[in-house]
Amino acid sequence: MFENSTILITGGTGSLGKALTKFILKNHSEIRKLIIYSRDEQKQFQMAQEFQSADFPNLRFLIGDVRDRERLTRAFKGVDYIIHAAAMKHVPIAEYNPDECIKTNVGGAQNVIHAALETGVSRVVALSTDKACAPINLYGATKLTSDKLFVAANNIKGDNPIKLSVVRYGNVMGSNGSVIPFFIKKRDSGELPITDNQMTRFNISLDGGVEMVMHALKHAWGGELFVPKIPSYKILDIAEAIGPNCEKPVVGIRPGEKVHEEMITASDSFYTYDLGKYFAILPATHKWKLDDFIKEFSAKKVPEGFTYNSGENTEWETVESLRELIKQHVDSSFEI
Helix, strand or coil: CCCCCEEEEECCCCHHHHHHHHHHHHHCCCCCEEEEEECCHHHHHHHHHHCCCCCCCCEEEEECCCCCHHHHHHHHCCCCEEEECCCCCCHHHHHHCHHHHHHHHHHHHHHHHHHHHHHCCCEEEEECCHHHCCCCCHHHHHHHHHHHHHHHHHHHCCCCCCEEEEECCCEECCCCCCHHHHHHHHHHHCECCECCCCCEEEEECHHHHHHHHHHHHHHCCCCCEEEECCCEEEHHHHHHHHCCCCECCECCCCCCCCCCCEEECCCHHHHEEECCCEEEECCCCCCCCHHHHHHHHCCEECCCCCCEECCCCCCECCHHHHHHHHHHHCCCCCCC
């Protein structure tokens, strides 16, 4: 499906954007162009050094902000597939700068949708977060709004054959600003601050995130919100895995932070189907036949009242497995 096509990644200089770039260039050399669209020229410069034009002649870089609909519309011309990864994602920064968070995460989502509808884009996959499920912070609320906009866009597209879907997952291991690189940098001080001894999080590798995005890009019917089946970890276990000899003082939960993250609520269960490797929260209103969808993916309806959160997960990382994953996905030279 990607032969002679053009793919554009908003926020393409971020951790997942880079991982997607590597995957696409390695596994889909038949594409015409891969466009990295982001607003940070320094990050684009650094990324261009990593992906030299002589080696990757079909890679392009465009400076632009998702807040700028006119620039997006120009950038989307001739593009077949959009992966929307641009966002303000740091919870405390969003709480302190609410207007900026809303402009990027909500206004930016709306701009991506309208630009895609106007330019003949075939498919759009938007990245979400576990914090968008029953949100208690502004970042989560803006991403939930973004999710709803992308899902609902399938109802306002008219005769446009575009398909828009969403992928929602937990903490990406080793991504910018996440706890693992923070603890690795912090352990030399002999102290790893713990927000709450009971805290848990979902865990997914960059490779897992990439695989899920590509799955949605290839298989979405339009309006689905995909959720992966992934393990959880305890914050105390990640601290023990990285700095077993460090002090671990409890410093308290940050503003807008949960003890356990959620990805599917009991209210979502009425529309949630088990696809095997993933769950899919289906839109309440859609233009395709549910029976056909169930048959295509051998989908099974989850029980009413079903929930999926990091504290009640059935699959858990251990201290040992976390160390292996850190070496595999974050820092190959990692040692205790």
